Amino acid sequence: MSDQPTPMMAQYLAIREANPGALLFYRMGDFYEMFFDDAVAAAAALDIALTKRGTHEGQPIPMCGVPFHAAESYLLTLIRKGFRVAIAEQMEDPAEAKKRGSKSVVARDVVRLVTPGTLTEEALLEARRHNFLAAFAQVRDQAALAWVDISTGAFQVMDCPMSRLAPELARLAPRELLAVDGSGLDDLAGDAGAALTGLPPGAFDSASGTRRLCALFKVETLDGFGAFSRAELSAMGAIVDYLELTQKGNLPLLRPPVRERASGAMQIDAATRRNLELTQALSGGREGSLLTAIDRTVTAAGARLLERRISAPSRDLALIHARQEAVAQLVEDARLSADLRAALALAPDMDRALSRLALDRGGPRDLAAIRAGLSQGAEIATRFPADAAQVLRQAVRDLTGHDALIQLLDDALVAEPPLLTRDGGFVAPDYDEDLDETRRLRDEGRGVIARMQSDYAALAGVQSLKIKHNNVLGYFIETTTTHAEKMMAPPLSETFIHRQTTANQIRFTTVELSELETRILNARDRALQIERAVFERLREAVLERAPQIGQAARALAEIDLAAGFADIASGESWTRPRVDDSRAFVIEGGRHPVVERALKRKAEAFVANDCDLTSGDTPAIWLLTGPNMAGKSTFLRQNALIAVLAQAGAFVPARRAHIGMVSQLFSRVGAADDLARGRSTFMVEMVETAAILNQADDHALVILDEIGRGTATWDGLSIAWAVMEHLHAANRCRALFATHYHEMTALTAKLDGVENATVTVREWEGEVIFLHEVRKGAADRSYGVQVARLAGLPASVVERAREVLDALESGEREGATRPAALIDDLPLFRAIPPAPAAATPKDNPVDLRMKDIHPDTLSPREALDLIYELKSLTGDTA
Incomplete structure (x- = not known):
């Protein structure tokens, strides 16, 4: 016996062969089924049961499936795991296939290939992020x-x-x-x-x-x-x-x-984006990024616009100033800003609703989203004064002129339509007369028949006339033989048509009753058919105005972003920066927005700092020294982030800011290896540094932290020294250069425009206190040993480090040329035993007594007596 595939399986294999590289979702009734290798892969990825169906070439056929109505959640899982999915739908009613014969297969074809860059469904997308498909x-x-x-x-x-x-x-x-x-x-x-x-x-x-x-x-x-x-x-x-x-x-x-144009935006390379955590934190995810810290938008479209602005800060001065003006106006009018944000929160995502409608994947709720978005936009447009900023005036123009479409959608749709067209019930009453009548037949069939029976009884003059129903005749009019004679005679015989005679009753029908019967029996399908036709008309009306709707959606996003920038500026005491074409870079009282946000959660204050990299046409570089944990990296990053915010059109976290246009932003901060490509930490550092030195122009802002630390001390110092000189002589840019190589502070005497700066610390009774203040001057040392102790290194390690450091420093002062000889003279390492454990509550009578005390139950007298008791337990009888 041959093991030929069934017609259905042959169809599956043909469709599968025509769509290589994708899992095939093969529609069978209420399920998408998968077979063969697709089933094995999908079952593992989705953690669903793998079963079998029939055989092929002598082997059982693996099979798994997912419910049609829950397919989106399974699609999302597969897409996130790197799969592409071909959706094969039934292209005809199964009843049509049966008419062709018992062996006929329902026609099926792939209607869509789902890939990571082609998602449109709300459940498959992140509302506040773009989903880009790119081509190179x-x-x-x-x-x-x-x-x-x-x-x-x-x-x-x-x-x-x-x-x-x-x-x-x-x-x-x-x-x-x-x-x-x-x-x-x-x-x-x-x-x-x-x-x-x-x-x-x-x-x-x-x-x-x-x-x-x-x-x-x-x-x-x-x-x-x-x-x-x-x-x-x-x-x-x-x-x-x-x-x-x-x-x-x-x-x-x-x-x-x-x-x-590449020149239209600040150029930021991949390493800099990663180091500055612009849109994603180094730990993964968005929490801890600049984007999360400053996002006060209340719409999905506004959030996506914010990400675009932060990812590509503008270099168009006029555009930057126009955006700042909009923010400034909303900062000054706090009430308008608050009202706008409350109204914007009610605006749906029109862009994505419009896209689904265009792809014929939309539903009634997408039409409702267009209606709500345009209605909210029209209402928001009325709130602006005549002298609104240019950006806001343009937004107002884009939000008006949609009255006819709003009215059409308002007349046609119920207040809260269902998600899917097939659910029906989304067309408002009194919009379509035929639909209203069909719904009455569907929902009130008995009442319609009763009214018709009353009308016919009056017409025939027969009060006992009834309209009845059975499975053979359907609806019919029934009366006694006595009354039937006049109904069968003119003129009533022109209305009443004889159908059947029984022993005691005569049965009639009418043209109107026959038509009504047909409409009642088909009312449900007919109502849904009419609603689908209405939906198509509304969809076409929306798509005819797609460009204008898109402009309105972008206008709402623009207002949302301006209001969000104004909200954070007012709430966090940010200031409007001066941005021009100069090479100035002056920050007074600058703060790191992400770190400050984190400190506020701990009720701690952020120490603001100044930065001045202005020096006319000469390079302007600060050489920053100081210990780890003192805040050097925070200071470096905050100045870069302030530049990003300023050119994105936002206010900035500073008391005052004057920023000459930054053409390129480079940041070499932190260390990480790239094992997949065989790169060590030092190699990654050198590759990123090379990219900076080869590309930075005189309007760039460069942030460098600890260049050369991944190799031997003298190698690292020589590389850092040469990098500094190249920035000064060749790139001639503005830069912040943090280092632990104190020898480099001598460069300030040789290079014009290079200044020393340090993050201050204080020592108190052997403890290091970090003040987080940046001031002019050089650090005298790195305090590395003290930081190591704060980190919890064993006391013996810290003590030994002090001995080695003292020997090396004394040898350097005395001109020693062989550090190894100094190390040889050191006493042997001795492990310091750990300190005895602190007394436990069982050893401490005060702690034991405190466990039994409930302050809320004590009277004043009992509290005073308790104080005397505790003093006695400590041995203090004074």
């Missing part, structure tokens, strides 16, 4: 990066040589990166947290890309959107090609592509 293309000596968020419609592109790819991927953090097969971008994609998807070279053909883009935007030429290079057209075309593949031709609603 190279055409001869040109290269470009394009990216899109199909959940919001944002579509952008930029020239991007290979040297800029890593920083841009770090900025965007795309979920998926498209590249030509065999591109070798695996490491870059992995570093950015993106899934790398290889496509054939044909997908990146620039001529084909141009045709795809013109077809998508329904234009003859792309000239109206800008002048794009061949590489840019190639990257954008690859994205459109991939979306056609994954969405099976149902393209999302994308906005026309916007060409970004």
